[in-house]
Amino acid sequence: MNFADYKGIWVYIEEKEGSIAPVSLELLGAGRQLADKRGVELAGVLIGHGVKHLDQTLFEYGADTVYVYDAPIFDHYRTEPYMYALLDCCQKYKPEVILYGATPTGKDLASAVATDLPTGLTADTTMLDIEEDTGLLLASxxxxxxxxxxxxxxKKYRPQMATVRPKVMTALQPQPGRTGKLVEESILLREEDVRTKVLEVVRETTKKVRIDEADIIVAGGKGMGSxxxxxxIHQxxxxxxxxxxxxxxxVEAGWIGHQHQVGQTGVTVTPKIYFAIGISGAIQHLVGMQNSGLIIAINKDPNAPIFQACHYGIVGDAFEIVPLLIEHFKQALSHMNEAVQTEEEVRHA
Structure with a gap:
């Protein structure tokens, strides 16, 4: 391959129901750093139906160019049409790097594109860098x-591709009014040419808080005993x-499902408040939560590594401390509710 033909850093922009996935904005921040280091442009590839208006948001978050495939056939994500669109764009403009969010959609699309090009794909990346002279992507x-x-x-193929975990990169502060180049593209693809059909869309109805989207997380470790x-922790x-x-x-002990695991082999989270209870603070766990806004640790071992990473630490038995916290939080919330109710009564009066 003639590597000189491949230039630019691309980010696949994941969109759902008119909103850009947060991981895509995070990747624009990471991509901006890589592009500036290489002295090349940063582009977003946006595929969907009725999505062209999102280009301004992408410019404000760092994109220089936005390639848009906007057509009814892209109304719902399906592997085939999205893959054909991205392949078409790659063949026309030849990027040296493409980044995807390590989401179900991003993983599915990236693997399909990598198979067809063909090229390599690094999955679940947590760190990115690039060699300034060679453009070799360092995906860790x-x-x-x-x-x-x-x-x-x-080393042998382009574009280089990686899926990146949500929450491990940081989105840039948007620059209102920043503009770029919008390139509208299309492909000749009929609905009858696509093997999968969307028969019905079932909205998620669960009220459970997703751990990667939660503002507050209470996490427990093996110090909870059983x-x-x-x-x-649940209480x-x-x-x-x-x-x-x-x-x-x-998780390995079977106390709770893997979807609740925080750390390198689990989910990376950045809540406003993170309680680490009975967690020693191994590096594998710390990298998954160290960017939380406020970290509160409870552990009976005063030398536990978690105390080096937390903002507030309590040395003591979790089975004595947590019930006290539960009781005090209940009282505080009760007082808050009473105050709100009184304020509403005064307002109506």
Missing amino acids: RPAFGGNIMATILC KEGFQL LAEVLGAAVGASRDV
Whole structure:
């Protein structure tokens, strides 16, 4: 391959129901750094139906160019039409790097595109860098159960591609009024040419808080002793309206499902408040929550590494401290509700 033909950093822009996925804005921030280091442009590839108006948001978050495929056939995500659109764009403009969010959609699309081009794909990346002179993408991800970080290179093919975990990159502060170049593209693809059909869209009705979207997370570790002891974590989370998180040891012990695992081999989270209860603070866990707004740790070991990463630490037995917190939070919330009710009564009067 003639690498000189491939230039620019691209981000696949994931869109759903008229909104841009937060991970896409995060990747524009990371892509901006890579593009500036290489001295090339940053582009977003936006595919959907009725999405062209989102280009201004992408410019404000760092994109220089936005390639848009806007047609009814892209109304709902399906692998085939989205893959054909992205392949068409790649063949026309030849990027050297494409980044995708490590979401169900991003993983599906990236793997399909990588197979057809063909090129390499690094999955679940947590760190990105690029060699200024060669343009070689340095995509790092946890390996061997999260015990080491592996940096994966794609030396022989272009574009280089990676899926990146949500919440590990930081979106730029938007610059209102910033503009760029909008390139409208299209492909000749009929509905009858697509093998999968959308028969019905079932909206998610669960009221459970998704851990990666929660403002408050109460996470427990093996210091809770047992599955029964871990119920104390659920009780505190219920009082606070929080999501429940867990360390790897807790998940492997079967106390809670993997979707609650925080860390290198789990979910990366950035809540406003993070309670780490009975969690020692191994590096594999810390990298998944260290960017939380406020970290409160409870552990009976005063030398636990978690105390080096938290804002507030309580040394003591969680089974004595957490019930006190639950009681005090209940009282505080009750007083708040009474105050709100009184204010509403005064307003109506």
